Amino acid sequence: MDYFIWDKNYNTNIEKIDEQHEILLSMMNSLHNGLKLSDTHLNKIVANVINDLFDYISYHFKTEEDLMEKSNYPYYEEHKNEHSVFFKKMLEIQKEFSKGKLNIEKELLDFLKDWLIKHILATDKKLGNFLLEKGNNNENE
Ligand SMILES: [Fe+2]
Ligand SMILES: [Fe+2]
Numbered sequence: 001m002d003y004f005i006w007d008k009n010y011n012t013n014i015e016k017i018d019e020q021h022e023i024l025l026s027m028m029n030s031l032h033n034g035l036k037l038s039d040t041h042l043n044k045i046v047a048n049v050i051n052d053l054f055d056y057i058s059y060h061f062k063t064e065e066d067l068m069e070k071s072n073y074p075y076y077e078e079h080k081n082e083h084s085v086f087f088k089k090m091l092e093i094q095k096e097f098s099k100g101k102l103n104i105e106k107e108l109l110d111f112l113k114d115w116l117i118k119h120i121l122a123t124d125k126k127l128g129n130f131l132l133e134k135g136n137n138n139e140n141e
Contacts, residue, residue: 003032004113010120012128014067020060021120027053028112035105046105050097053112054090061087068127071134079123086115 004025011018031049061083068076093108 002029003109004028010117012120012124014128014131016063017067017124017128020056020063021116021124024053024056024060024116027056028109031105032109035109047097050094050105050108054094057090058087064124064127067131071131073127073130075126075130079127082119082123086119089115 006022006025010021012021027049031046031053034045034049065076065080065083067073068079073079089111090108093111097105097108
């Protein structure tokens with residue numbers, strides 16, 4: 001069974017955002033499954049997946065921040081600030097991991113999962129509702 005299961009409550013109904021959230025979820029599930037393997041190269045594999053995940057998260061944050069900027073979203077600063085605080089925390093975790101601290105993978109995943117669920121349900125959905133009201137769904141630039 002997957003570690004992180006999509007729930008329809010997580011939908012913001014903004015296609016671009018929901019697609020990226022689902023990709024994030026599946027990357028986290030791959031990382032979780034990777035942790036179950038016993039392999040001498042496991043640390044290297046996990047480090048690569050963590051790097052890919054972090055890259056994708058910054059790309060995703062940028063997508064949301066661009067949508068907020070373009071729509072003159074009134075809670076832009078608050079939302080962006082949540083992203084920045086989260087990103088700083090992730091960098092700390094990544095640093096711990098590179099120092100070889102044990103169980104960091106599980107810590108990272110649990111932290112990511114909790115944060116994402118809370119952030120999607122409150123902050124991203126609030127943005128989604130605003131964009132839907134403005135009629136900005138599925139906009140292609
Ligand atoms: Fe967000
Ligand atoms: Fe998001």
